[in-house]
Amino acid sequence: MKTSTPDQVEIKIPRRAEFVRVARMAACALASQLEFTYDIIKDIELAVGEACANAVEHVSDDAGDEIVVRFSIDPTQLVVEVQDRGQGFDAERAAQAGAADMENWDDPGGLGLVVIREVMDELVVDCDPESGTCVRMVKRRSR
């Protein structure tokens, strides 16, 4: 059986808020090439923006100076991985937090994961003490 290697695009941005938009724009440009609908392109943009914002705002200061955003494209799906060198956060607790907690939340860190989980088909947050935190998001392509 012949298997094809996914096409990959990787960008690195400084781990600063003003560069998050660059990653979002890259996501938009790439998703546009894949014939996603306008709404799905904007969903992918939002998800990438949220993941990068998390990497900027909610990891420790020793989390390194850059964020790596890796897009893998195959005929069935687009996979986006957003990686930083941080120790991560309690992703499950944050992602499962609901509206009932909102009025007591000073820190909106969990909101981003709530948004990603809603707009993407899959979300996995992998926190590794050595390699850092990787937010892996999947959007399936309809054929």
Add this chain to the structure above:
Amino acid sequence: MTMPLKIDARTEGEGTAVLSLAGEVDVANAGQVRDAALKLMSTGTKHLVVDLNATEYMDSTGLGTLVGLLKRMKESGGDVVIAVARPRVKRLFEITGLTQVFRIYDDAAAALKEVRG
């Protein structure tokens, strides 16, 4: 680098103001929104309408800023009401459950009518 965010703050009678956000509200500039709202509060605004009908993009940092403003305003006996009809921005409030936290109207006129009681 970041798309300019245009913030227009106008008072609408004693203790009431409208904050209109045009452009993108994201992790890079949400602090500007907070600062503009706090400035209004410091000059006597108790009832604030945040008009998002010219907001092209908003992320959860922007939402978190609005939640923070609502908390502060309620602590001082005031309120924050949202005006938004744009489906994509409105959907963010729905996804995050914030439709249960904020009162949301389609336009600033309706929101103003609400806050004035």
